[in-house]
Amino acid sequence: MSEHSNISRMLYEYLKGELDPDDYGKVDEHLLHCTRCQKDIRELNAAISIFRPVVRPSEERSEEFWNTFALEVEQNIQRTEQHGWKERITETLQQWSPTRRWVIVGMAGAAVTLVLAVIASRTTFTPGVEETPPEVTELESAALNIDRMSQYFRKSKTLLVGLTNMKMFDDQPVDLNAERQASRELIHEARYLKRQPIDMRSAQLINDLERVLIELANLEESSDIPDVQLIRSGIRHENLLFKIRMAESLYDSSRFVRVRQEF
Template sequence: LQGCNACYAEYQLLKEGMRLVPSLQAKPSDDRPEAFWQSFAGDVERQIQDTNRKRLRLASLWETLEFFYLYRRPYVGSAAGGLALVVLLLLAFPFNSRVTDTRDESPGRGEDLPIRMVREDVGNYLRKSKVLLVGITNIRTDEGRQIDLSVERQAARQLVNQARNFDGQEMDERSRLLVGALEKILIELANMEERADIPDVEILRSGIRQENMLFKIRMAESTYNNSIVTARQLNKEIQQ
């Protein structure tokens, strides 16, 4: 671990994750009374039998339809012709019903659009920040050589500007704290020299490790990825 910075960073992530996961104090089966487990097998067996009955009914219906199709085609043709006639009559003489705009019946859905767009922006911000910090963590620091951080500095400045757009936006407290902690590290990176000395890079890496930034970003990123609905999808859903 001392010779591999990336390995050390992953080790810190795993260590923090193990610390946050609560240890089991009792067996999950203890949450249910003994009577529940005694009747559990019987309930499962009854559900299996009900499922088999439904399958048999569906199979019987399918066999009946297949029989009429193979051996009673004249009846099938007559029924299909009658159904087609009914459909044509309905199309030719539609009922006089007033069509209402269903979009007006759900005004709250349009109001959710800004919130969902903010969540999408925060998710993209976290993803880009994670990629940048992983790159900083994996930079080789050979002795006696300065490190070119011109690309990383430019990316950090763009992310800092993006984070400032979140001011005043509706966001949960944990995400707001994470964005604030990320902004401090990104500002520090943006203000570094284009050709930085190794000690300065190590100080930045130390801050990333001490704050467990990569682990926190991955936890928050998974939450946002599971709940984000893009604006395009939402607009299509509203128009329908």
């Protein structure tokens, strides 16, 4: 602790005369050259003089004072009975000396400060505690990935089977609006799955499917038969439906759930 801070803590005891001689001398010497402590001790002394209570009034007041005081009290009581209580309050306030008025001002200021502090403490914003998401165990994370892989392959197979078996007429364009939308969703899901720890065969199958899905998503809403036939030939050439059925057996989520429940 610095010498200045140590002296500042002793200023009140210095004014009250409660320091031992050594500390009293240290404060005297410090006050000779420290303007900040000089200002602090003047303000502290002024505050003490304002709020210093009269410990034993009977020893500081003469007997004549108390006789006069008793007479004034009796006269005030009589005037209060004759006049209203409002006039009495006004008269009492007017009789206060300037020193007592400063006491009222000080007490009022302290009361206002206290009220503001209470209001601030009640209205201070307390940030809510951020909820920590529950920890996902390694087993649960693996189960989630297996379930998403299983759904991806099932939806891809449904889309490709539907496209392969779609009836087409030579004189009419093919409406592929629903298929194009499904392809976009599967492409988005494939990009997520490729970032997960999966086996090489499944990763290769996802890449093969993605090429077909991108071609399908880029078709116009009403496409000609040759465009659709080109995608169909790609599905047969890559033997994608057979590969999907093999992958589905590997990523059978229902079987994995049963194994997980046993543990």
